[in-house]
Amino acid sequence: MRKFMMAAAFTLPMLGGVAMAQETFKIGYIDPLSGGGASVGEVGLKTFQFLADDVNAKGGIQGKKVEIVPLDNKTNPQESLIQAQKAIDAGIRFLTQGNGSSVAGALSDFVTKYNERNPGKEVLYFNYAAVDPVLTNAKCSFWHFRWDANSDIKMEALTNYMKTVPSIKNVYLINQDYSFGEAVRSQAKAMLAAKRPDIKIVGDELHPLLKITDFAPYIAKIKASGADTVVSGNWGNDFALLLKAAADAGLKVNWYTYYAGGPGGPTAVKQANLNHQVFAVSEGIPNLDHPSSQEFEKAIRAKYDFSLFYPRAVNEMRMLAAAADKAKSIDPVKVALALEGMEFEVFDGGKGNMRKDDHQFFQPIYIASLGDRSEREPFDEEKTGWGWKLVAKIDAPATVLPTTCKMERPN
Amino acid sequence: MLELIVISTLNGVLFGMLLFLMASGLTVIFSMLGVLNFAHASFYMLGAFFGFQISRWFGFWPALLIAPLLAGAIGAGVERFGLRRVHKNGHVAELLFTFGLAFVIEEVAQIIWGKSPVDFRIPPLLDFPAFTIFSTNYPAYKMFMLLVSIAIFAGLLVVLKKTRIGLIVQAALTHPHMVGHLGHNVGRIFMLVFGVGTALAAVAGVIAGPALVTQSNMAGLLGPILFVVVVVGGLGSLPGAFVASLLIGLVQTFAVSINGSLSGAFGPLSPDYASTWLADIWGVTVAQIAPIVPYLLLVLILIFRPMGLLGTRDT
Numbered sequence: 001m002r003k004f005m006m007a008a009a010f011t012l013p014m015l016g017g018v019a020m021a022q023e024t025f026k027i028g029y030i031d032p033l034s035g036g037g038a039s040v041g042e043v044g045l046k047t048f049q050f051l052a053d054d055v056n057a058k059g060g061i062q063g064k065k066v067e068i069v070p071l072d073n074k075t076n077p078q079e080s081l082i083q084a085q086k087a088i089d090a091g092i093r094f095l096t097q098g099n100g101s102s103v104a105g106a107l108s109d110f111v112t113k114y115n116e117r118n119p120g121k122e123v124l125y126f127n128y129a130a131v132d133p134v135l136t137n138a139k140c141s142f143w144h145f146r147w148d149a150n151s152d153i154k155m156e157a158l159t160n161y162m163k164t165v166p167s168i169k170n171v172y173l174i175n176q177d178y179s180f181g182e183a184v185r186s187q188a189k190a191m192l193a194a195k196r197p198d199i200k201i202v203g204d205e206l207h208p209l210l211k212i213t214d215f216a217p218y219i220a221k222i223k224a225s226g227a228d229t230v231v232s233g234n235w236g237n238d239f240a241l242l243l244k245a246a247a248d249a250g251l252k253v254n255w256y257t258y259y260a261g262g263p264g265g266p267t268a269v270k271q272a273n274l275n276h277q278v279f280a281v282s283e284g285i286p287n288l289d290h291p292s293s294q295e296f297e298k299a300i301r302a303k304y305d306f307s308l309f310y311p312r313a314v315n316e317m318r319m320l321a322a323a324a325d326k327a328k329s330i331d332p333v334k335v336a337l338a339l340e341g342m343e344f345e346v347f348d349g350g351k352g353n354m355r356k357d358d359h360q361f362f363q364p365i366y367i368a369s370l371g372d373r374s375e376r377e378p379f380d381e382e383k384t385g386w387g388w389k390l391v392a393k394i395d396a397p398a399t400v401l402p403t404t405c406k407m408e409r410p411n
Numbered sequence: 412m413l414e415l416i417v418i419s420t421l422n423g424v425l426f427g428m429l430l431f432l433m434a435s436g437l438t439v440i441f442s443m444l445g446v447l448n449f450a451h452a453s454f455y456m457l458g459a460f461f462g463f464q465i466s467r468w469f470g471f472w473p474a475l476l477i478a479p480l481l482a483g484a485i486g487a488g489v490e491r492f493g494l495r496r497v498h499k500n501g502h503v504a505e506l507l508f509t510f511g512l513a514f515v516i517e518e519v520a521q522i523i524w525g526k527s528p529v530d531f532r533i534p535p536l537l538d539f540p541a542f543t544i545f546s547t548n549y550p551a552y553k554m555f556m557l558l559v560s561i562a563i564f565a566g567l568l569v570v571l572k573k574t575r576i577g578l579i580v581q582a583a584l585t586h587p588h589m590v591g592h593l594g595h596n597v598g599r600i601f602m603l604v605f606g607v608g609t610a611l612a613a614v615a616g617v618i619a620g621p622a623l624v625t626q627s628n629m630a631g632l633l634g635p636i637l638f639v640v641v642v643v644g645g646l647g648s649l650p651g652a653f654v655a656s657l658l659i660g661l662v663q664t665f666a667v668s669i670n671g672s673l674s675g676a677f678g679p680l681s682p683d684y685a686s687t688w689l690a691d692i693w694g695v696t697v698a699q700i701a702p703i704v705p706y707l708l709l710v711l712i713l714i715f716r717p718m719g720l721l722g723t724r725d726t
Contacts, residue, residue, distance in 0.1 A: 034526035035628045042527055177699060203670075206699050213623040213632065216422050217667035221698075223547055224415040224668075237528070237624065249418075250540060250548035 024067040025060065025330060027052075027126075028087035028095045030080050030107065033072035036210030037099050039263045040236040044098060044129075044313070045070050046304050051317040061324045066317075075099060075210055077106035084110055088123055093332050096316070098129025098148070099236070100209070101180040105132065105139060112141040115410075122332045122410075126320070128313050131258075132179045136358040140405035143332075145339060145359045147312040147319075151183045151233065151258075152401055154281045157365045157394050158231075158256055159191040161279075168196070168254070172203035172227035174218060176238055181206055184233035184258070202227050210237055215245035222251060229254045240264030247272035255279065260370060261309055261388065266381035269370050276371030276389065284311035284348035285368045285388035286379035293348050297379060307381055314347040315361070319354070333410060352396055358405035365399050367392040414545035419664050421544075425553055427660025428560035432615035433633070434640040434652040435567060436608030442584040442647035443604050445502055446494065449509040451612055452634035453516035458482045458613025459620035459629060460520055463531040471534035479613040486609025490602045513630065521627045528626040556618045563614060564653070571649070580604060584647055639709045645722020654720055659705045666701035 029048055032041035045068065052066040060066055069092060071083035080103045084095060097107055104127050111125045125144050127135065131151040135144060149157075162168055173188055175181030185204060192199050202225040205218060212218075219242075222230060230253050234242055239259055246253075247268060260269060260280040269278045286297045286307060293311070300308050308314070319342060324330050327338040341356040352363035368388040373380060377387040437451045461478035462471075469477075489512065497508045533552045540548035571577035579600060583590040591597045616629070623629070636659065644655030673693045674680065680693045697704075712719065 034521070035626075038527040038626070206696075208702055211632065211702065214422075214426070217419060217664050217701075220415050220418040220422070220547065221668055223418075224412060241624065248540075248548065248550040248553075250543070250546075 023064060025062070025064040026067050026069050026090075026092045026094070028069050028071055028084070028092040030071045030073050030083050030087070030095055030097045030103070031099045032075040033070060035074045036237050037075040039240075040099055041072075041075075043263050043306055043309060046306075047300070047308065047310050047313050048096070048317070050300050050303060051313060055317060055321055058321075061321050062328070062330050064330070073097075073103060075103065077103050080107055081110050088114065088121075093121075093123050094126065094320070095123060096126040096128055098127060098310075100178075101130040101132030101135065101183075102178050102209075104130030104135055105179065108135055108139060108141050108144045111143050115143050119410075124332045124336055126316055128310060128316050130180070132183050134179065134183075136360040137404045140358045140403070140407055142336065142359070142407055142409050145316075145336075145354065145361070147316045147361045149283060149363065149365055149399060150360060150401075151180060152187055153362075153365065153399050154258055155184065155187040155191055156401065157367060157392075157399065158279075158281045159188070159195055160394070161367050161392050162192070162199075162229075162256060163195040168199060168229045170200050170202045170225070170227045170229065172205070172222050172225055172230045172253075173201065174203070174205040174207070174222070174230060174232045174234065174242070176209040176234060177206035178209050181209075181233055184231075188231050207238075212238070213241060215242045216249065218242065219245045219249045219251050222246075222253070223249065227253055229256060231256045233258050235259035235262055237264065240268045243268035243272050243274075243278075246274075253277070258282075261285075261307070261381065263306070263309070264382075266370060266384050266386060270384040270386055274370075275386070276369040278370045279367060279391065280370070280388075281365060281367050282311075283315075283346070283363050283365060284308075285366055285390065287368075287373075287377040287388050288348050288366070288390065289376065290349045294378070296347070301379075307379065311347040312361075312363075315344065315352065315363070318347075319344050350396065355400075355403075357407065358403040359407075360403065362396045362400055364396050365394045366390060367394075414547060415668055417544050418547055418549070419668050420661070421549060421553075421557075423661035423664035424657065425557050425560075425660070426664060427657035428557060428564070429615050429619055430633075430636065430640050430660055431653055431656035432560055432563060433612045433637055434644065434656050435564075435649060436611040437637060438641050438644065438647060438649060438652045439580070439584065440605055440608045441641070443580070443587055444490075444494070444505075444601055445587070446505045446509060447638075448605075448608070449506065449634075450489075450512040450516060451609070452630035452637055453513045454482050454486060454609040454612040455616040455619075455633060456520060456627065456629040457485070457516060458616025459531065459625045460524055460529070460616075461613065462617035462620050463524075463529050463625055466531065466534075475614075475617055478617045479610040482613030482616075483606040483610025487602050487606030489609075490605035494605070495598070495601075513634075517627055517630060524627065526627055528624045531620040531625040533621040552622060556622065559614070559618055563611065567611075567649075576600075576603075584649070636705055639705045642709055643712045643719055645719025648719065648721045651719055651721030659708065662704055662708065663701055666704045667698050669697040672696040 029045055031044055032038055048068045052068050056065050073080040073083050107125055111123050115122045127146040129148050131148050133150045133152045136146055173185045175184050255278040257280050260278050297308050323335045323338040327334040340354055343353045346352040346363045350364040352361055354361045369391050370388055371386050373387040377389055380387040433455055440448050458478050461481050462474045465474035465477050497504050537552040537555050539551050541551035541554045542549055571581055579595055640655045640659055644651030680690055684690055
């Protein structure tokens with residue numbers, strides 16, 4: 001009996017490897033599927049799967065069907081590297097990730113070093129949401145491409161809008177305690193000081209990433225500071241729970257955010273009864289009077305019951321297909337060379353371009369507020385009845401910021 | 412300022428009472444069985460998920476009653492069929508058993524309910540602001556949490572001080588072997604204690620579930636703090652657990668409100684040091700390190716008073 005068990009214990013796992021899938025174009029999706037980031041990671045995965053189906057319906061990439069391979073990293077950089085190695089071992093040569101600049105930094109570094117040591121087996125890393133500016137400045141890499149406007153670009157757009165709002169007098173900053181949160185708070189302070197020196201920063205808070213479930217103490221502090229405006233880069237649960245605590249305490253301030261539209265966000269905003277008092281900067285909203293993107297929005301809501309939170313993922317997937325077409329190959333180096341410098345008609349209309357110097361994508365940026373809708377806003381968010389209303393649009397050329405990237409290219 | 416102090420006190424006491432619900436069970440189980448139940452926070456999570464599922468089918472109030480009973484029954488079963496068998500292999504084996512149990516319970520919860528948070532809502536009856544302090548609303552549901560915790564604490568006190576079984580449990584807390592020698596059915600008492608302890612953790616889960624997020628990582632978020640409470644209070648001391656939970660609840664909540672830092676007290680660092688590690692330490696505020704302040708307390712207690720604040724045994 002014992003011998004049989006031992007034999008089975010050795011042979012059964014080997015059977016798993018025998019089932020080889022037919023050749024597909026695999027993209028490794030390395031993001032949290034459990035823990036504090038799960039709510040956001042799941043939405044991202046389903047979005048990418050929807051996009052893969054969309055591309056496959058048009059014939060796939062260079063004749064191959066796109067397959068998204070989920071890899072749970074629990075928002076942890078070490079775990080992400082383990083998953084990346086797992087993906088590479090399984091033959092995947094395109095990785096995509098977005099939730100957490102801490103993870104992004106580790107991944108970008110890992111991919112760069114891996115490619116240096118393994119010429120001919122290069123891997124590309126597509127960053128769809130990690131916006132710490134350093135990834136396309138001091139720590140830029142030829143193998144990393146970013147489709148989301150980086151934090152400095154977003155803060156520039158947001159503060160340019162805030163400059164025109166005279167009612168903002170006392171600003172409270174609350175962010176997550178890691179590289180991205182630091183970038184948000186330091187640029188917020190610097191840019192507000194330059195554009196509106198009369199604004200007083202009455203609070204500057206950093207809290208642990210995706211660990212806090214009760215933000216009541218932080219809301220109490222915001223109340224005590226006398227702030228009329230809060231600026232926050234919080235995403236995922238950190239935003240939803242922060243607004244939920246604000247709703248419980250009856251806090252009435254204006255919120256200038258990056259990610260108020262994320263899972264749980266609109267519900268919390270409605271609960272807090274902040275009608276058109278929460279602003280977000282993004283690369284697209286559903287209520288833009290742009291027919292093709294509205295069709296897509298309807299389709300994804302019909303299938304998955306959530307709104308398209310990632311227009312940038314659509315751009316990423318479509319540009320990947322376009323680059324493979326242009327290079328007539330799916331070899332990562334050729335795709336990368338075809339991608340950089342590429343001009344593209346973005347999902348929500350308008351021209352975007354992948355800057356060759358640092359692999360940062362520049363696109364039109366929108367500022368919107370969440371609240372009651374009119375006929376110009378057909379889409380609501382998370383069945384709250386409230387939707388995004390366009391407040392300001394910044395064309396791509398006006399969003400461009402300089403870079404300090406000194407990119408090392410493959411010969 | 413006063414508003415901040417009042418609200419922080421309320422929040423701190425609330426968090427402390429929640430911790431006490433769980434720590435009381437843990438400390439009693441440890442005192443009587445000698446087992447540090449690593450799976451205790453998992454029963455808290457089970458309570459929250461059972462509460463969610465039952466409230467989906469029957470409503471929140473039946474869930475408040477049934478979920479802890481269910482979790483307590485599972486706890487009693489774990490003691491009867493698991494721990495009792497492992498007991499003869501010694502304390503380390505029991506510890507490993509509960510450690511493994513924690514993983515198993517988490518995985519089973521993930522299989523049944525998924526890895527994302529579930530939508531456990533506050534019952535509509537309690538979804539309103541209870542009162543307004545200065546200009547901040549305090550939610551009625553949080554007052555309800557506070558009242559339930561206090562009621563259970565009072566009930567626990569009455570049972571322990573005034574009933575026969577309470578007398579036996581109190582004796583077994585400090586002299587477990589003697590109780591066995593005196594002929595009481597120690598096995599049955601152990602099963603009861605384990606069941607009640609885990610049921611208490613489950614009650615904490617049911618009431619905390621709607622307010623905090625109900626997700627399979629709940630146990631991991633609250634588990635470590637639980638051990639801090641038990642050690643700081645003193646292993647084997649129920650009053651110690653009470654004092655320690657309130658202390659840690661208040662400390663952690665107030666720490667968030669304190670913006671003091673070394674740079675605030677002593678002035679900014681010279682620019683020469685701006686990019687070194689010294690700059691990070693100089694600039695960090697108490698609010699930023701608030702979540703680890705309980706662990707600092709743990710270290711201090713272990714150095715200066717290892718038996719805990721009110722501990723009676725030091726094993």
